[in-house]
Amino acid sequence: QKEVEQNSGPLSVPEGAIASLNCTYSDRGSQSFFWYRQYSGKSPELIMSIYSNGDKEDGRFTAQLNKASQYVSLLIRDSQPSDSATYLCAVKGSGAGSYQLTFGKGTKLSVIP
Amino acid sequence: GEEVAQTPKHLVRGEGQKAKLYCAPIKGHSYVFWYQQVLKNEFKFLISFQNENVFDETGMPKERFSAKCLPNSPCSLEIQATKLEDSAVYFCASSHGGDYGYTFGSGTRLTVV
Numbered sequence: 001q002k003e004v005e006q007n008s009g010p011l012s013v014p015e016g017a018i019a020s021l022n023c024t025y026s027d028r029g030s031q032s033f034f035w036y037r038q039y040s041g042k043s044p045e046l047i048m049s050i051y052s053n054g055d056k057e058d059g060r061f062t063a064q065l066n067k068a069s070q071y072v073s074l075l076i077r078d079s080q081p082s083d084s085a086t087y088l089c090a091v092k093g094s095g096a097g098s099y100q101l102t103f104g105k106g107t108k109l110s111v112i113p
Numbered sequence: 114g115e116e117v118a119q120t121p122k123h124l125v126r127g128e129g130q131k132a133k134l135y136c137a138p139i140k141g142h143s144y145v146f147w148y149q150q151v152l153k154n155e156f157k158f159l160i161s162f163q164n165e166n167v168f169d170e171t172g173m174p175k176e177r178f179s180a181k182c183l184p185n186s187p188c189s190l191e192i193q194a195t196k197l198e199d200s201a202v203y204f205c206a207s208s209h210g211g212d213y214g215y216t217f218g219s220g221t222r223l224t225v226v
Contacts (some may be wrong), residue, residue, distance in 0.1 A: 008154075031223045038154070043204060043217040051212060086154055091214070099144055099210055100169055103156035 002027045004091050006104035014112050019076040021087050026070070029094025033065055034101065035074045036088040037086050044088055048074060079111045115139060117218035118187075119205050125224045126195045132222045135187040136205030144168065144208045144217060145188050147180060151201040159203075162188065163210070195225045 003026040013019045021035075032051050036044035050056045050063040050072065062075040072091075076083055086106040093102060118137040126132045138145050147159040157171040162182040173180070177196075182188040192199055201224050206215035 026185075032212045032214075036214075043219050046214045046216070049212075049214050088154070088156070099208070100146070100158050100161060101215060102158070103148075106154040 002030075002091070002093050003072075004089055004104040005101050006089050006107045007057075009108040010110050011107055012110045012112055013079050015079060015081060017079050019079045019109055019111070020084065021074040021076075021109065023072045023074075023089030023104055024070055025072070025089075025091045025102075027091065027093045027102075028067075028070060030067075030091045031069075031071045031094065032092035033063070034090040034092070035061075035063060035072075036090060036103075037083075038086045038088055038106065040085075061110055066094045076109075079109075081111045081113050084109055084111050117201075117205055117216055119218035119221050120187075121221060122219065123140075123222050123224070125226060128197060128225055129194050131169070132192045132195050132199070132223055132225075134190045134203050134205075134209050134223070136190070136207075136218055137187040138205070138207030139216055142207035142209055143173070144210045145182055146206045147188075147190050148204045148206065149201045150204060150220070156204075192223075195223075197225050199223060200225045 035048040038044045048063040050065045061079045064073045088106045089104040090101040145162040149157045159168045160167040180190045202220045206217045
């Protein structure tokens with residue numbers, strides 16, 4: 001059973017602070033990792049993808065991957081109230097059916113003005 | 114088009130009735146995925162297609178759920194004899210496959226009463 005674990009939160013940070021979201025996964029052979037943002041009542045929106053160990057930066061977002069520890073994180077710098085949403089970690093597994101994404105249950109982020 | 118189009122947005126069915134949901138993937142995307150989102154954030158994989166062929170159906174409750182992706186038609190997900198526990202938001206997503214992430218449609222909210 002492939003699992004993706006996230007702290008459900010809510011995670012509250014003040015406006016302008018760094019929000020740190022974490023995710024662990026069980027399938028050691030996983031190769032592709034994604035962060036989605038989902039506003040309440042809306043569909044998930046892809047914000048970051050990462051495939052190699054290390055950091056990947058895109059604007060205020062940085063994804064970090066450590067395959068040895070089976071750990072993925074998302075940092076949001078200069079957090080804004082508009083960043084308040086649920087952040088879903090998704091992992092593409094290895095082997096047959098590997099195009100299927102397994103999602104964590106999401107971390108709810110609240111950015112306090 | 115550049116969006117995944119799902120219809121209808123809302124669907125209400127009496128217990129035991131049939132429900133049919135539709136999804137038009139992004140043109141050029143060869144993979145289509147159906148997910149069920151219940152209890153706020155829990156995503157359950159149902160089925161995936163590569164073009165019109167079933168790619169992975171390990172998540173489908175086969176006794177009541179069926180899905181198709183036919184050429185030149187929207188993909189469909191059909192639930193025969195709906196049950197109360199089928200109430201959820203059903204998301205369709207499409208992808209190029211490989212290491213690409215998914216693009217989600219806006220979802221269909223199914224309410225079984």
